[in-house]
Amino acid sequence: MVATPARTLSPPSDDKxxxxxxxxxxxxxxxxxxxxxxxxxxxxLFGFLDDSALAFVSQSLxxxxxxxxxxxxxxxxxxxxxxxxxxxxxxxxxxxxxNGAGALLAKLKERxxxxxxxxxxxxxxxxxxxxxxxxxxxxxxxxxxxEVHGRVTPSSIAVLVEAL
Amino acid sequence: xxxIEDARAPGEGARRRPPEPLVPEGERRVSANVCQAxxxxxxxxxxxxxxxxxxxxxxxxxxxxxxRVGCLGLCAAGPLVxxxxxGRLFDHVxxxxxxxxxxxxxxxxxxxxxxxxxxxxxxxxxxxxxxLERCGQVDPERVEDYLDAGGYEALTKTVTxxxxxxxxxxxxxxxLRGRGGAGYPTGLKWTTVAKATSHDGKFVVCNxxxxxxxxxxxxxxxxxxxxxxxxxxxIAGYAVGAQHGYVYVRAEYPLAVxxxxxxxxxxxxxxxxxxxxxxxxxxxxxxxxxxxxxxVCGEETALLASIQGGRGTPRPxxxxxxxxxxxxxxxxxxxxxxxxNVPPVVMRGGEWYGSxxxxxxxxxxxxxxxxxxxxTGLIEVPMGLSLRQIVFDIGGxxxxxxxxxxxxxxxxxxxxxxEELLDMPIDYESLAQAGSHMGSxxxxxxxxxxxxVDVAKYFMDFCREESCGKxxxxxxxxxxxxxxxxxxxxxRGTRHDLDTLQSLAEMVRTTxxxxxxxxxxxxxxxxxxYFRDEYLAHIDDHTCPAGACRLDGGxx
Numbered sequence: 001m002v003a004t005p006a007r008t009l010s011p012p013s014d015d016k017x018x019x020x021x022x023x024x025x026x027x028x029x030x031x032x033x034x035x036x037x038x039x040x041x042x043x044x045l046f047g048f049l050d051d052s053a054l055a056f057v058s059q060s061l062x063x064x065x066x067x068x069x070x071x072x073x074x075x076x077x078x079x080x081x082x083x084x085x086x087x088x089x090x091x092x093x094x095x096x097x098x099n100g101a102g103a104l105l106a107k108l109k110e111r112x113x114x115x116x117x118x119x120x121x122x123x124x125x126x127x128x129x130x131x132x133x134x135x136x137x138x139x140x141x142x143x144x145x146x147e148v149h150g151r152v153t154p155s156s157i158a159v160l161v162e163a164l
Numbered sequence: 165x166x167x168i169e170d171a172r173a174p175g176e177g178a179r180r181r182p183p184e185p186l187v188p189e190g191e192r193r194v195s196a197n198v199c200q201a202x203x204x205x206x207x208x209x210x211x212x213x214x215x216x217x218x219x220x221x222x223x224x225x226x227x228x229x230x231x232r233v234g235c236l237g238l239c240a241a242g243p244l245v246x247x248x249x250x251g252r253l254f255d256h257v258x259x260x261x262x263x264x265x266x267x268x269x270x271x272x273x274x275x276x277x278x279x280x281x282x283x284x285x286x287x288x289x290x291x292x293x294x295x296l297e298r299c300g301q302v303d304p305e306r307v308e309d310y311l312d313a314g315g316y317e318a319l320t321k322t323v324t325x326x327x328x329x330x331x332x333x334x335x336x337x338x339x340l341r342g343r344g345g346a347g348y349p350t351g352l353k354w355t356t357v358a359k360a361t362s363h364d365g366k367f368v369v370c371n372x373x374x375x376x377x378x379x380x381x382x383x384x385x386x387x388x389x390x391x392x393x394x395x396x397x398x399i400a401g402y403a404v405g406a407q408h409g410y411v412y413v414r415a416e417y418p419l420a421v422x423x424x425x426x427x428x429x430x431x432x433x434x435x436x437x438x439x440x441x442x443x444x445x446x447x448x449x450x451x452x453x454x455x456x457x458x459x460v461c462g463e464e465t466a467l468l469a470s471i472q473g474g475r476g477t478p479r480p481x482x483x484x485x486x487x488x489x490x491x492x493x494x495x496x497x498x499x500x501x502x503x504x505n506v507p508p509v510v511m512r513g514g515e516w517y518g519s520x521x522x523x524x525x526x527x528x529x530x531x532x533x534x535x536x537x538x539x540t541g542l543i544e545v546p547m548g549l550s551l552r553q554i555v556f557d558i559g560g561x562x563x564x565x566x567x568x569x570x571x572x573x574x575x576x577x578x579x580x581x582x583e584e585l586l587d588m589p590i591d592y593e594s595l596a597q598a599g600s601h602m603g604s605x606x607x608x609x610x611x612x613x614x615x616x617v618d619v620a621k622y623f624m625d626f627c628r629e630e631s632c633g634k635x636x637x638x639x640x641x642x643x644x645x646x647x648x649x650x651x652x653x654x655x656r657g658t659r660h661d662l663d664t665l666q667s668l669a670e671m672v673r674t675t676x677x678x679x680x681x682x683x684x685x686x687x688x689x690x691x692x693x694y695f696r697d698e699y700l701a702h703i704d705d706h707t708c709p710a711g712a713c714r715l716d717g718g719x720x
Contacts, residue, residue, distance in 0.1 A: 035473035040415070040454055067474070074475040074632075075456030077415050093377035094572060094608045095534035097622055131459065131626070133416055134380035136534035136608075137203050137239030137541055148206035 009059050012052035017045040025060050032063045035071055039078055048079040076131075084119040084126035086164045088144050088157075093132030095139035100153075104140055105129070107154035108161065125164060193227035194272055196220070197300060199244045201235035201387045202419050203541075209243035211259035216245065219269050228272045231309075234388020236300040238287055239541035246300065247271055247279070253288075254279035286557040287539050292520065294528045295504045296544045299388035304423045307430035310391040316434075318507035320442045322399050326510075331403040332358060335506065337514025339526030344371055344462075344499030345574065345603045346679075347525075347592040353496065356486040357404040360494035366406040367495040368397050368448075369485075370503055371467055372413040372420070375459040376575025377626065379606030381530040382500040384542045386413065386420035389504070390427035394450060396503030398437060399510060401448040404496050409450040412467050415457060424452055459576075459630035463678045464497045466632065477634045478678035499604065501530055521547030525591030535572075535608035536563050545590070552586040555609055566611035569710075570694070574603030576623045576630075577683020579690030580616060599690040601683075615712035616695035617702055620687045621649035627684040638681025641672035645688060652699060655706040655715030662699060666692065 011018035024041040028034030038061065042053050049072050058068040072078045088108070092101045105116060108127055112120055116129035135141040138150025144160050152160070198204075198213040217230045236244040241255035245268060252271060257264045267278035282288040293299075302309035310316070322331055336351030357366060370393060374382040385393060397409045413421050428450050431437040439447040453471050460466045461476040468489055470476040489495020505527060509517045518526045525547040531554065534540045538560035545554060551571055555561070562568055570580040579600030581588070588594050595601050610619070628642040648665045651657045669685035676682045692699065701709050708715060 031473075033471075033473035036456055036470065037453070037473075040456070063473075070475055071473070075458050077455075077457035094575075094606070094622070095378050095540075097377075098535055098608070098610055098614050098619070130416065131375065131457070131630075132377035132379070134374070134383040135202065135206065136378050136380055136532060136606075137242075138206065139534060139540075141206075148202070150206055 009056065012056050018056075020045055021057075022060075025057075030061055032061050035061055035063055035068065036075070039068075039072060043078060048082050050080070081119075082123075085124050086145050087126045087128060088142065088161055089128040089130050089133070090116065090157075091130045091133045091135060091139070091141045091143070093130070093134075093136060093139070095136035096132075096141055099139040101140045103154050104142065104152060104157050107157055111158055111161065125161065191227055192229045194247055194249045195229040195231050196268060196272055197231050197233040197236070197246045197248060199234070199236045199242060199246075199300065200232045200304075201384055202417075203235070203239040204242035204244055205419070207242045208259050209257075212243045212245065212257050215259045216265060216268060219265050220272065223269050223273060225269070225273055232303050232305070233301060234299045234304045235296075235384040235542050237291075237296070237542045238539060240539050245279075246282075247277075248301065250277050251282045252277050252279040253282050253285075287541075287543075287560065290549070290553060290558050291544055292528050292546045293544050294508050294517070294520070295385065295392075295501055295530050296388075296542070297508070298392060299385065299542075302389060302391075304388050304390060305426050305430075307391060307427070307434050307436075310389070311434070314511070315391050315507075316395055316431075316436045316442075318510040319395050319398050319402075319436060322402055322510055323442050323444045323446045328358060328403045328405065331399060331510065334510055334514045335403070338505075338509045338517035339514070339521075339524075340502065340505055340509060340517065341525065341592065342499060343501035343505070343529065343604070345577075345601060347602060350498065350502055353486060353498070354400065354403055356484075357406075357494050357496040360487055362493050364493065365408065366404060366493055367490045368401045368404065368406045368409040369467070369471070369490065369495055369497045370397055370409065370411040370500060371462065371464065371497055372411055372417075372500045373455050373462045373467060374414060374417075374500070374604060375462045375630075376578075376604050376606045378532065378534055378572070378608045379575060379604050380532045380534075381542065381605045383414075383417045383420050384532075385500050385504055385530070386417065386424055390420075390424045391431060392504045392507055393424075393500055394427055394431055394437060396506035397450060398441065398448045399506050400496055400498065400503065402446055404494075406496065407447050407449065409448060410453050410471055410490070411450060412453045412455060412461070412471055414455045421452065421454060428452070458632070459626075460632045460678070460680050463680060466678070467497070468495065475632070477632045478680075480677060501605070522589060522591045524593055529590070529602070529605060531605045531607045533559050533607050533609070536566060536611040536614070537561070537609040538563055547591045548589045550587050550589055551581065554590065554607065555586070559609065562609065562611050566613070568609070569612050569614060570610045570616065570619075572600075572608040572610065572619065572687075573606065574601040574683075574686070575606055576626045577601070577679060577686050578603045578606075579686050580610070580619060580694065581690070582694040585694075599686070599693055601686075613710055613712065615653070615708050615710035616691045616698045617649065617653050617708075618710075618712050620691045621646065621653055623687040624649055624684065627680065631680065631684075635675075635677035635681060637672045637675040638677065638684065641668055641676070641681070642684050644668055645672070645685070649688070652702050653708070653713040653715075655702060655713075657699075657703045659703060662692075662703070 341347040466476040466478040624646040
């Protein structure tokens, strides 16, 4: 195989995490079809995908920037903005919806002045909305910093986010 | 409260060592199976496991194994502990609940059995387990457990004694149909891929992009018995002539991803994946691909585009993936549950499998029961059981004795079935005739406090957000339909809007490119068909009979 310029590219900064990204890309053979896998790795390590990260991935995998940007914006899992220190994900799957997920979002909006997808001004908390977490048997479900909470009520969610 | 950081961060799982069974298989008298699937884990069942193990050790019960297992089914009553040898189930076991743990230890030491007798509970006694046979019985992260339970016997039998044609014939004989929702005959699909010629290989893909809200069957199967899915894929690979497989899983299922990855590594180590499977020349490799939160990727051509690193947009078929799939090569795509059905079909024969179920819908179906029903959880029933048996016998009726209104099946492309259809048998044909479809198996029970117009709006909102935007009818049609439904739920709709809604729905159904758009109008059709009076109440009387909508123009 012909060596692509990708191998000699230098990452956006000397942050050590880029080494892990490079390892991942090497394992995938720098193949363009590894794009989503690589974006997952970058987001896991840095929390979100910024322009320099997208440009680096684009060059390393020889994928046009337009396609990288297209993929990064197509999938709702990828974040192009930094997230808050804490995250609160409200599930709005069918079971959660009919069991009051709307009331939870309304309560959070009232408390934090946040719509789903927003982050508080102090960067402390991001509010997200999930399509379905598959935790339907505990509806409505909320995930706060990775912890799943089931059968949440507007008052209990207020306590949860206030404790952060 | 609870924590599943183990599940959220796959990399960190390693510090919590997989629990070793305290007692070797032969010396085990009884076992306590503690559910460690996502539902119970979120209620601290990991701490229950530890607490119970400490107590059993302290009591000196050397012939008792306290085991980590997958989903025990009755998620509503977690954390759950089962003593399978005695057929007892302990529910709501809290790690600090001394009385419950004492009762468990008494039961395990041969005293008066506590908990409930599972044989007497309709939730368990009405079920027939084929796919879920080993869920809740084996440790999902120990291939040894799976092997003890007869795992990989089907694959070994396949590669050592059967020709690919014989395997396919057995699957055809079983009458198995695709469990992802569409119900395409599995044997026929396998035959097509097997016949396709390719000079540079074929692929086997497992669709685990369970995006339907309200569905968690695939998650539970992958969290509880990932080896069975891998075994089914390997058998499929042998049958169609593929050496490589991909499992495409949602990113929202971190625990399933972790257990699947661990299962692949262990299967490779045990010689059931990789080269020279069961000492033969057959090789089969499996890789995991993680989705990134796009519902449309459940559509097979979109899924393939996503595995290849691109935007998950569907393309017109033909060519079908069986002819031209991943990187243009013949590709077999089946759902998690379909593959999990394969080992039992091979082991016990297609005829046996075909003896379960109804005329055209053979075998069993796994459902995720959720919503306003008492026994929410994971169930597996023979095809042909009635909705009433599922909701009222297995499901235990409605929470708080409320009145049943509808059951929603098939996710955003399914429908809402009213009370008068409760005695309908659950199979592919009956559901389609009633204006819904099997879907992947999510079943959400709704009571009188749920507004059906609002439900239709909810699903339309979902489809409008998840539309990939490639084709116009779906991209714009779902937005327009959402607008009309929103108007009606705000009490500002007119009868003319209903006609517009109906004709828009017809147009989107017939002209959209893929299943997402074609199915998007289904919730509208089914609610218009069975709950038209609710639409009219919003329009004519400006009231919401369920009391769910605010008709002052504000949002719910």
